[in-house]
Amino acid sequence: MKVVVHGLTKEYITAQGSVRALGGVNLEVRDREFFGVIGPTGCGKTTLLHIIARLELPSTGTVEFVGEQRTKSPVSMVFQDSALMPWRTVEENVPLGAEFRNEEPSVYKRISRFFLEVVRLLDFAGARPHELSGGMKQKVAIARALANDPEVILMDEPFANLDAQTRLLMREELLRIWERDKKTVILVTHNIDEAVMLCDRIAVMSARPGLIKEVVTVDIPRPRTMKSMRDPDFAKCTEKIWGLLRYDVDSALQRNLV
Numbered sequence: 001m002k003v004v005v006h007g008l009t010k011e012y013i014t015a016q017g018s019v020r021a022l023g024g025v026n027l028e029v030r031d032r033e034f035f036g037v038i039g040p041t042g043c044g045k046t047t048l049l050h051i052i053a054r055l056e057l058p059s060t061g062t063v064e065f066v067g068e069q070r071t072k073s074p075v076s077m078v079f080q081d082s083a084l085m086p087w088r089t090v091e092e093n094v095p096l097g098a099e100f101r102n103e104e105p106s107v108y109k110r111i112s113r114f115f116l117e118v119v120r121l122l123d124f125a126g127a128r129p130h131e132l133s134g135g136m137k138q139k140v141a142i143a144r145a146l147a148n149d150p151e152v153i154l155m156d157e158p159f160a161n162l163d164a165q166t167r168l169l170m171r172e173e174l175l176r177i178w179e180r181d182k183k184t185v186i187l188v189t190h191n192i193d194e195a196v197m198l199c200d201r202i203a204v205m206s207a208r209p210g211l212i213k214e215v216v217t218v219d220i221p222r223p224r225t226m227k228s229m230r231d232p233d234f235a236k237c238t239e240k241i242w243g244l245l246r247y248d249v250d251s252a253l254q255r256n257l258v
């Protein structure tokens with residue numbers, strides 16, 4: 001499914017006054033595209049994902065899912081902190097979507113085991129979240145998003161809490177999963193290398209109120225692995241994105257300091 005975002009603005013009203021988080025975002029994410037969103041802290045990336053996921057309403061503008069829905073749900077979200085239910089086992093955390101749809105327990109058990117296999121965590125089906133490493137928890141969160149059978153997966157800095165090495169492995173893991181069953185993915189990240197390695201196109205946002213500055217196309221052939229980072233186009237692409245981000249990251253930083 002294609003995601004079309006048109007004229008999106010968001011103003012939060014708080015006790016301290018109003019905050020303009022998004023200043024008019026226009027985007028078109030293609031069917032089965034791996035699309036990145038990168039931008040300075042506080043520019044409205046999470047707000048944008050929440051509005052696309054319908055967890056939040058925009059002040060103005062629209063989000064449309066265009067195309068036939070071939071799956072059970074339009075959209076799933078992977079949160080930064082995995083957001084697992086601590087009292088449930090891994091196996092019980094995965095099939096939430098199926099449970100909400102009142103499917104048979106035997107059905108959602110099968111779904112759960114299938115997606116735990118996809119993320120290679122079947123051996124931990126009976127474990128509880130506190131018994132897992134950070135990377136494993138994120139994999140459960142990814143399995144849960146896939147098990148919901150969505151057309152579109154939204155990921156909000158899914159690897160931000162992981163150490164650098166695990167992060168590298170998780171990128172490859174995510175690519176492997178995506179190559180298997182291409183979904184439309186919108187990934188928010190602060191990591192330029194990560195965005196370039198994973199995405200077909202990357203929207204670079206300006207500081208708050210967030211706007212799309214430019215959409216950069218990544219012309220690195222797939223399937224990609226860590227070796228793709230040595231492709232000369234990889235460096236060109238990261239430099240281009242950093243060039244677009246630099247001024248805004250700096251000014252966001254200045255603003256937060258004063």
Ligand SMILES: Nc1ncnc2c1ncn2[C@@H]1O[C@H](COP(=O)(O)OP(=O)(O)OP(=O)(O)O)[C@@H](O)[C@H]1O
Binds near residue numbers: 013
């Ligand atoms: N529920 C809320 N109520 C009031 N203000 C909010 C709320 N959520 C976000 N904001 C404000 O909106 C702006 C954008 O926040 P958002 O979380 O979308 O940014 P972000 O780009 O995801 O930042 P980061 O990169 O740090 O995660 C910030 O100034 C933030 O303070």
Ligand SMILES: [Mg+2]
Binds near residue numbers: 045046047156
């Ligand atoms: Mg955020």
